[in-house]
Amino acid sequence: xxxxxxxxxxxxxxxxxxxxxxxxxxxxxxxxxxxxxxxxxxxxxxxxxxxxxxxxxxxxxxxxxxxxxxxxxxxxxxxxxxxxxxxxxxxxxxxxxxxxxxxxxxxxxxxxxxxxxxxxxxxxxxxxxxxxxxxxxxxxxxxxxxxxxxxxxxxxxxxxxxxxxxxxxxxxxxxxxxxxxxxxxxxxxxxxxxxxxxxxxxxxxxxxxxxxxxxxxxxxxxxxxxxxxxxxxxxxxxxxxxxxxxxxxxxxxxxxxxxxxxxxxxxxxxxxxxxxxxxxxxxxxxxxxxxxxxxxxxxxxxxxxxxxxxxxxxxxxxxxxxxxxxxxxxxxxxxxxxxxxxxxxxxxxxxxxxxxxxxxxxxxxxxxxxxxxxxxxxxxxxxxxxxxxxxxxxxxxxxxxxxxxxxxxxxxxxxxxxxxxxxxxxxxxxxxxxxxxxxxxxxxxxxxxxxxxxxxxxxxxxxxxxxxxxxxxxxxxxxxxxx
Amino acid sequence: xxxxxxxxxxxxxxxxxxxxxxxxxxxxxxxxxxxxxxxxxxxxxxxxxxxxxxxxxxxxxxxxxxxxxxxxxxxxxxxxxxxxxxxxxxxxxxxxxxxxxxxxxxxxxxxxxxxxxxxxxxxxxxxxxxxxxxxxxxxxxxxxxxxxxxxxxxxxxxxxxxxxxxxxxxxxxxxxxxxxxxxxxxxxxxxxxxxxxxxxxxxxxxxxxxxxxxxxxxxxxxxxxxxxxxxxxxxxxxxxxxxxxxxxxxxxxxxxxxxxxxxxxxxxxxxxxxxxxxxxxxxxxxxxxxxxxxxxxxxxxxxxxxxxxxxxxxxxxxxxxxxxxxxxxxxxxxxxxxxxxxxxxxxxxxxxxxxxxxxxxxxxxxxxxxxxxxxxxxxxxxxxxxxxxxxxxxxxxxxxxxxxxxxxxxxxxxxxxxxxxxxxxxxxxxxxxxxxxxxxxxxxxxxxxxxxxxxxxxxxxxxxxxxxxxxxxxxxxxxxxxxxxx
Numbered sequence: 001x002x003x004x005x006x007x008x009x010x011x012x013x014x015x016x017x018x019x020x021x022x023x024x025x026x027x028x029x030x031x032x033x034x035x036x037x038x039x040x041x042x043x044x045x046x047x048x049x050x051x052x053x054x055x056x057x058x059x060x061x062x063x064x065x066x067x068x069x070x071x072x073x074x075x076x077x078x079x080x081x082x083x084x085x086x087x088x089x090x091x092x093x094x095x096x097x098x099x100x101x102x103x104x105x106x107x108x109x110x111x112x113x114x115x116x117x118x119x120x121x122x123x124x125x126x127x128x129x130x131x132x133x134x135x136x137x138x139x140x141x142x143x144x145x146x147x148x149x150x151x152x153x154x155x156x157x158x159x160x161x162x163x164x165x166x167x168x169x170x171x172x173x174x175x176x177x178x179x180x181x182x183x184x185x186x187x188x189x190x191x192x193x194x195x196x197x198x199x200x201x202x203x204x205x206x207x208x209x210x211x212x213x214x215x216x217x218x219x220x221x222x223x224x225x226x227x228x229x230x231x232x233x234x235x236x237x238x239x240x241x242x243x244x245x246x247x248x249x250x251x252x253x254x255x256x257x258x259x260x261x262x263x264x265x266x267x268x269x270x271x272x273x274x275x276x277x278x279x280x281x282x283x284x285x286x287x288x289x290x291x292x293x294x295x296x297x298x299x300x301x302x303x304x305x306x307x308x309x310x311x312x313x314x315x316x317x318x319x320x321x322x323x324x325x326x327x328x329x330x331x332x333x334x335x336x337x338x339x340x341x342x343x344x345x346x347x348x349x350x351x352x353x354x355x356x357x358x359x360x361x362x363x364x365x366x367x368x369x370x371x372x373x374x375x376x377x378x379x380x381x382x383x384x385x386x387x388x389x390x391x392x393x394x395x396x397x398x399x400x401x402x403x404x405x406x407x408x409x410x411x412x413x414x415x416x417x418x419x420x421x422x423x424x425x426x427x428x429x430x431x432x433x434x435x436x437x438x439x440x441x442x443x444x445x446x447x448x449x450x451x452x453x454x455x456x457x458x459x460x461x462x463x464x465x466x467x468x469x470x471x472x473x474x475x476x477x478x479x480x481x482x483x
Numbered sequence: 484x485x486x487x488x489x490x491x492x493x494x495x496x497x498x499x500x501x502x503x504x505x506x507x508x509x510x511x512x513x514x515x516x517x518x519x520x521x522x523x524x525x526x527x528x529x530x531x532x533x534x535x536x537x538x539x540x541x542x543x544x545x546x547x548x549x550x551x552x553x554x555x556x557x558x559x560x561x562x563x564x565x566x567x568x569x570x571x572x573x574x575x576x577x578x579x580x581x582x583x584x585x586x587x588x589x590x591x592x593x594x595x596x597x598x599x600x601x602x603x604x605x606x607x608x609x610x611x612x613x614x615x616x617x618x619x620x621x622x623x624x625x626x627x628x629x630x631x632x633x634x635x636x637x638x639x640x641x642x643x644x645x646x647x648x649x650x651x652x653x654x655x656x657x658x659x660x661x662x663x664x665x666x667x668x669x670x671x672x673x674x675x676x677x678x679x680x681x682x683x684x685x686x687x688x689x690x691x692x693x694x695x696x697x698x699x700x701x702x703x704x705x706x707x708x709x710x711x712x713x714x715x716x717x718x719x720x721x722x723x724x725x726x727x728x729x730x731x732x733x734x735x736x737x738x739x740x741x742x743x744x745x746x747x748x749x750x751x752x753x754x755x756x757x758x759x760x761x762x763x764x765x766x767x768x769x770x771x772x773x774x775x776x777x778x779x780x781x782x783x784x785x786x787x788x789x790x791x792x793x794x795x796x797x798x799x800x801x802x803x804x805x806x807x808x809x810x811x812x813x814x815x816x817x818x819x820x821x822x823x824x825x826x827x828x829x830x831x832x833x834x835x836x837x838x839x840x841x842x843x844x845x846x847x848x849x850x851x852x853x854x855x856x857x858x859x860x861x862x863x864x865x866x867x868x869x870x871x872x873x874x875x876x877x878x879x880x881x882x883x884x885x886x887x888x889x890x891x892x893x894x895x896x897x898x899x900x901x902x903x904x905x906x907x908x909x910x911x912x913x914x915x916x917x918x919x920x921x922x923x924x925x926x927x928x929x930x931x932x933x934x935x936x937x938x939x940x941x942x943x944x945x946x947x948x949x950x951x952x953x954x955x956x957x958x959x960x961x962x963x964x965x966x967x968x969x
Contacts, residue, residue, distance in 0.1 A: 083537040096536065103530050105537060202537040209769035237539050238771050315769060318571050321580020322534045326635065342573060365571070365764035374766060 003028040004165040008074045008222045011168060015062050015073050022055035022062070022073030026117050029075040033119070033166050041141045042151075042161040044080050046120035047087040051075070054117045061115075071229060072115035077167035079158045080121040081128050082213060083202040084108055087118075091204050092136035093126045095323045095330045095349030105202020106237065107171055107213045107230040114229040119167055122157030126351045127320065128173055128206045130154050131181060131423050134414050135353045142410070145187055145452055145482075149407035152182030155216070159186040162216045169226045170216040175207050176308050177402075177427025179214045180439035184402035184454020187441045187482045189223045189471065190216040194461045195434035196241040198227070199234030205319040207312035208239075210431045220472040223438070224248035227464065246465050256473040257290030259466070262395030266301040267426055271404060274445045278453040279401045282442040285479050286399070291470070294395050298387040301429060303380045308428035309421060310364050310377035316354075317361030323349060356417065385433040392460045397470050400426050402439040402454035426456060436464045440471050441480045452482060486725050490732060494693045496724045497701055498653035502666060503644050504676045505617065505684035506549045512616050512643035513540030513583065520682055524622070524636035532641035534578030539770050542567075546614060546643035547774065549675040550590055551784035553645055554612040556669050556791055559594030561781050565613075567768040572761055576619035576635050584615035584646075586765040590774070596669065597793065598661045599811070607662050608650030617642040639683075645675075651690065651701065656720035660713055663687060668792055672817045680712055691720055692737070693727045702727070703737040707751055709744045719744035723751050795820055803833035812841055819855045822862055829866030836869055843883060847890045859893040860886065868896035875956050881905040908955040914963045917950045918943075922967055932968055943968065 003025045006014070014020045030048060037043050058073045083089045083101035090096045108118060125135035133141045133156025141156045143149040144164035151160040155172030159182035162170045172179040174192040183190025192214040203213050215226035231245045263283060268276060287293050325331035325345030332344035350358070364373035391398060404425055413420050430437040435458055442455035455474075459467040474480070511518055514531035530538035551561055568586035594609035619637035626634060647666065653659045667685060670676040678685040687710050692702035707723055710716040722744075727737055742751040790798070792814050799810040799820075814820045819840070826836045844865065848858060868889065872882045877900050888899045900906055908914060921943060922929055932939050947960045 083535075089536070091536070099536070101530075101535065101537070103535070103538075200537075201539050204536040205770075207769075236541055238541050239769075314766060318569050318581050318764070318766070321571060321573065322536070322578060324573060324575075324580060326575045327533065327578060328535070338575065362764065365766055367762050367764075370764075370766070 002165075004032045006168065007219050008071060008168055008217070008225050011074050012068055012070070012072050015058065016068055018062065022058035022117065023052060025073050026051050026055040026075060026119070029119055029167065036164055036166060039142065039147065040144055040160050040164050040166065041139050042122050042157045042164065042166055043077065043120045044090060044092065044123050044136075044138060044157065045088045047084065047118055048120075050087060051117045051119050054112060058115050058117070069113070069115035070225060071111060071169075074116050074168050075119050076111055076116045076226075077119055077122045077158055077161040077170040078108060079124050079128075079155050079170070079172045081124055081154075081173050081204045081206070082108060082171055083204065084118065084121065087121060089121065089204070090138075091127045092124045092138060093349065093351070093354070094137045095345070096328075097137075097330060099329050101202075103202065105213070106199035106234045108202065110230050111171070111226070116169075116229075122155070122161050122170065124157055124178075125154035126354050127204065127316070128154040128175055128178055128211075129316070129353050129357055131177070131420050132408070132410075132413065133157060133182070134410065135351060137351050140410055143185060143407050146407065146449055148409055149451065150185065150410055152185030152403070152407065154178040154182075155190075156182045156185075158216050159183055159188060159190060162186070162218060163188050168217070169222050171213055171226075171230070172216055173203055173206075174212045174214055174431070175210045175312060176431045177424045179212070179216065180402050180427050180437055180454070180456055181424070183216055183439040184441075184456075185407040185452060187452030187454075188216055188218050189220055189438060189440050189475075190214065191223050191227060191438040191464075191467075192430070192436060193227060193231060193464055194241070194436045196239050197231050197245075197436065197462065197464065199230075199232075199237040199240050201234055201236040205315075207315040208319060209315060210308075210312055212431075220440070220468060220475045221249060221252060224252055224468045224472075227468075231464075241462070243462055248465050248468050251465050252468055252472045254469050255290070256286075256470050259291045259397060259470060260294055260395040261286050261291045261470070262294050262296035262391055262398040264296050264298045264301070264391070264398060264400060266298050267400040271401060274406060274447060275401050275404060275453055277446065278443045279399070279455055282455045282474070282479055283399060285477055286470070286474060289473050289477055296391050296395060296398070298384075298391060298429065300380065300383045300387050304384055304429045304432060305421060305425055307377045307380040307384065308424070308432055309360070310373050311381065311432070313357045313361030314365050314374050314377075315361065317358045317365065320350075320354065320358055325349075353417065381432045384429055388429075388433045388435055388458070396459065396463075396466055398458040400456045400458070402426060402456040406445050406451035406453060430456075430458050435459065435461055436467055438467055438471050440474055441482055443479075444482055455479075486728060491725070491728060493696055494724075494728050494731075495696050496655055496720075497651045497692050497694065497704075498656070498659050498720060499651040499690045500647075500649045500653065500659060500662065501688045501690070502647045502649075502663065503686040504553065504647065504670055504678065506546055506643040506645060506675055507677060508543060508545045508549060508643055510543055510545075511641035512543050512546045512614070513641055516641065518642045520684075522638060524634070525638060527638045528640070532578070533637060534580075534640075540583060540768075542771060542774070543643065547590070547776075548780070548784050548787070549643070549673075550612065550614045550645045551776070551781060552673050552788050553647070553670060553675050554591030554594065555781075555785055555788065556673055557591075557594040557596050557609045557612060557647065559591035559609055559612055561591050561776050562588065563776055564588070565590045565774045565776070567614075567771045567774065568765045569768050571764040574618065575633065576621045576637070576640070578619065578637060578640055582616060582618060583768055583771070585613035588773075589613035590776075596662065596665055598658060598665050600658060600661050605652075605658070607652045607658075610648040610650055612645055612647050615644050615646060616640070617644050651692075656717045656724065659689060659720055660717040663713060663716060665792075668815060668817070672789055672791055674789070687716055689716065689720055691723050691727070693724055693731065702731075703739050705737065705739065705751075706741045707744055708741060711746070715744055715746055718749065719751060722749065726751065792817075799823075803827065803837070805834065805837050809837045809841060813837060816855065822855050822858070825862030826866045826869070829863060829870075831866050831869035831873060835873065836866070839865065839869060839886075843886055844890075847887065851890075859891075860889050864889060864895050871896055871900065875907055875909055875958070876900070877905055877907045878956065881907065881953070904954070906954065908951050909959055911959060911963060914947065914951070914955050914959050915967065917947050917955070918960070918963050918967045921946045921950060929968065940964070940968075
C-alpha cells in the first residue's frame with residue numbers, strides 16, 4: 001500500500017486498525033520527499049525530528065488504546081510564511097534566511113494538537129508576493145503535473161507537495177488568491193475561509209486586511225477537516241470572529257439539490273475557451289446535480305485588480321518595515337551608520353518584486369497621494385463587497401474560473417509583472433470582500449499538454465459549510481477527474 | 484543680550500503642549516508583558532512587543548479604561564468609535580517600523596483643564612486624548628563599545644501611553660508650567676500614571692510662536708523637544724519666545740522647525756530639517772478592530788474615578804471652613820490632601836491642622852528635600868501634637884520645637900514633650916508662686932503699675948515666663964498676674 005497516497009481519514013483509519021504506524025507514514029513521506037523533492041522542489045526546510053517525535057506521540061496513543069485526534073498521524077506541509085517554533089521560517093526571503101522563530105503560529109499549534117505531523121516548510125513567492133513561486137529567493141518550484149510549468153503561487157510549494165503526495169494536507173496563505181490559484185494549477189483543492197475564520201497569529205504579514213491561512217488537500221473532506229481544526233476565535237488575533245465553527249464534515253454529504261449557483265457574467269467576458277469550456281462543463285455538472293444556475297452581475301469587478309494592488313502594497317510597505325537588520329534576520333555588512341545599514345540590509349535582503357511592492361505601497365500612502373489612491377481603493381473595496389452581498393441575496397454559491405489562464409511555463413512571465421498581476425483577476429475580488437472561497441479541480445485543458453483547470457466557488461461570510469458541501473457534491477459527481 | 488521689557492510686552496506668546504503620559508497598567512497595551520520599570524534590559528518582551536514576524540497586537544482593556552478616566556477628567560467627550568492607526572517610521576527602538584497610535588479617530592476630543600495663575604482661573608482647551616504604544620529605548624552610553632555601537636532595550640516597547648494635545652491657549656511659559664503641573668496632579672489623583680519625568684512616564688513637547696499684541700493670526704511656530712523637567716519646560720519656552728522675538732525684531736522670519744532644548748547650554752538648537760522631514764504615512768491599523776466604547780464601559784470608567792482636585796478643594800472649603808488659598812494648597816497634591824484628611828479625622832481643629840501642615844510641616848519637609856509621602860511625622864502623631872496644643876498642655880511655640888524633634892526622630896508628641904520638658908505649666912498655684920516671687924523682687928515696678936502705668940503689664944508677663952523657663956501657659960500667667968497685681 002502506498003502510504004503517501006492516502007487521505008487524512010484513511011491515515012487515521014490505518015492507525016486505528018494498526019495496519020501502519022504514524023512513524024511509518026511519516027518515514028514513508030520523508031522517503032518520498034527525498035526521492036521527489038529534488039525535482040519538484042516543494043520544500044525549503046524539513047522538520048524531520050519534530051515530525052518523528054510527533055508521530056511517535058501519536059503511536060503511543062494508539063498503543064495505549066486512547067482515542068485518536070482527528071488528524072492523528074496526518075503528514076502536513078506548512079508554507080514557509082507561517083512560523084514554526086524552532087524550525088527555520090524564511091518566507092522564501094534572503095532577509096530571513098537563518099530566522100528561527102521562538103513561537104508557533106496558532107494554526108500550526110492547532111494542527112499538532114489535533115495529531116498532525118508537520119513534515120516541513122514549503123517554498124513560496126518571497127513574502128507571499130507572486131503568482132508562480134518564481135519569486136522565491138531560493139529556487140522555483142515545479143508543477144508536479146508538468147515540470148515545465150509553474151505550480152502557481154504564492155503557496156506553490158504547499159500545492160505541489162500535496163499534488164505530488166509529499167504531504168497529505170498542507171497549509172498555505174491566501175491574500176489575493178495564493179491558495180486557490182496554486183490549487184487550480186496543481187489540480188487539487190485549496191480553500192480560504194472567511195476573513196476572521198482562521199487566526200493569522202504567526203502568519204508573516206503581507207497585507208493584514210487580506211491575509212488568510214487555509215488548507216490544501218487532495219479531497220474536499222481533507223480540506224474540510226483541516227479547516228475545522230485551524231478555524232475559530234483566537235485571542236491572539238483580534239480580527240478573528242467569535243462565531244462557533246460548525247462541524248463541516250457532518251454536513252458534507254448533504255444533497256445540493258435546490259442550491260442556487262450564480263455565474264457572474266463579468267468573469268466570462270473575454271475568457272479563453274481552454275478555460276471557459278471546462279468551467280461551462282463544470283456548471284453543467286452542477287446543474288445535473290440539481291443546483292439552480294443563475295446568471296448574475298458583479299459590476300465593480302473591473303476595478304478589483306487596481307484596488308487590490310493599492311491596498312495590499314500599502315499594507316505590505318508597513319508590514320515589511322520591521323526587516324531592518326536591527327533585531328533578527330539579515331544585517332548587511334560593511335555599513336557606516338544606521339541609515340546605510342537599513343539601506344544595505346533591505347537592498348540585499350529583498351527581491352525585486354518585494355521591493356516593487358514596498359515602493360508602490362509607500363507611494364500610495366504618502367501625503368498628497370493617500371486620498372487619491374489608498375482612500376479611493378478602500379471605497380472601491382466597499383463597493384466590491386456590496387456587489388457580493390447583493391448577489392448573495394439571490395444565490396447561495398458563486399462559481400467562476402479560478403485563473404484566466406492554465407499553468408504557464410517557468411520564466412514565461414517573470415519579466416512582465418503586470419501580466420502576472422492580471423492573472424489574479426478572479427481571485428482578488430473575494431479577498432477584498434472577505435468571503436470564503438475554494439478552488440476545486442475542473443478537468444484538464446482540451447489541448448496539449450492538458451493542464452489542470454480550477455473552478456472557484458464562493459459563498460457568504462461564514463458559510464464555509466455550504467461551500468464545502470457543493471464542492472464535495474461536485475467531487476463525487478466526477479468533477480475532479482483530471483485524467 | 485536680553486530683550487528690553489518694552490519690546491517683549493509688544494509681543495504675545497502662544498503655546499500649545501503635546502504631553503505623553505505612561506499609563507500604570509500591569510501589562511503592556513498589546514501583549515501580556517509586564518510594564519515594570521528598571522528591570523534588566525529585554526526581560527519583559529515577547530513576540531508581540533519585539534515585533535517578530537507573524538505576531539499580532541491584542542488590545543489591553545485596562546489601558547482603554549485608564550485612558551478614558553484621564554479623558555473624562557479633562558472634560559473630553561469619549562468617541563463611541565475610535566480607531567488605531569499605524570504611524571510609519573524607521574528607528575532602531577521601534578521594532579515594527581511603525582507605532583500603533585490613533586490618528587484621525589482618537590479616543591476622546593474636545594475637553595479642557597482649568598489652571599490658576601495669580602488667582603485668576605483660566606480654561607485651557609484639550610484638543611484630543613489618544614492611546615498609543617511606547618517605543619523601546621536606545622542606549623548610547625555605558626557599554627565598552629559605546630563609541631561604535633548602540634544597544635536597544637525593548638522593555639518599554641508596547642507600554643501604554645496617552646497623548647494629550649492642548650489647544651494653543653497658553654500665553655506664557657508660566658502658564659505652560661502651571662498647566663503641566665495641574666495635569667500631573669490630575670493624573671496622580673486618577674492613579675493612571677506616576678508622571679515621573681525622570682523615568683519618562685511624563686513627557687512634554689511644546690509648540691510655540693509669538694505675534695505682535697493685537698494681531699489675530701498666529702505666528703510661525705517651532706516645536707521644542709527634549710523638555711525633561713518642569714523647569715526645563717519653562718526655561719526652554721522663555722528662551723524660545725525671546726529668540727523668536729529677537730528674530731522678528733531683527734527683520735527676520737521664523738522657520739517652522741523642530742528645536743531641541745540643550746539644558747547645559749540653556750538654549751534651543753534647530754535640528755537639521757532632514758532628520759524630521761517625516762511623512763508618517765498613517766493608515767488604519769488592519770490588525771485591530773475599530774475600538775467601540777459602550778455606554779456601560781464609559782460608566783465603568785467614570786464610576787472608578789476618584790474625587791478630583793477641584794471638587795476636593797471645594798469640599799475642603801465647605802467641610803473644614805478653609806480659605807480658598809489653603810484649600811488650593813492642600814489639594815494640589817493628592818498625597819498632601821489625604822495626609823491632611825487623615826490628621827483631621829483624629830479630631831484636631833481643621834483650620835489649625837491646615838496651618839500646621841502648610842507652614843511648619845512643609846517647612847521641615849522642604850528643608851529635608853522630602854515629599855509628604857516620606858514624612859516621618861505620621862498624621863496620627865501630628866494630630867496628637869495639635870490636640871496637646873489645643874488642650875494647653877504645650878504651647879504653640881513649644882509645639883514647633885516638639886514637631887522638629889518628632890520629624891528628626893519619628894517619635895510621638897507626648898514622648899518628646901515629656902523628655903524635653905516642653906510641657907506647658909497650667910497649674911495656677913505654680914504660676915501664682917512664680918508671680919509672687921516676681922512681684923516681691925520688683926517693688927518699684929509694682930508701685931509704678933499700681934499708680935496707673937499699666938503698660939508695664941507685659942514686662943511682668945515676660946518676667947514670669949522667664950522664671951518658668953517659658954513653660955507657663957501665657958494665658959494663665961496673665962490671669963494670675965492681673966489678680967496678684969490688683
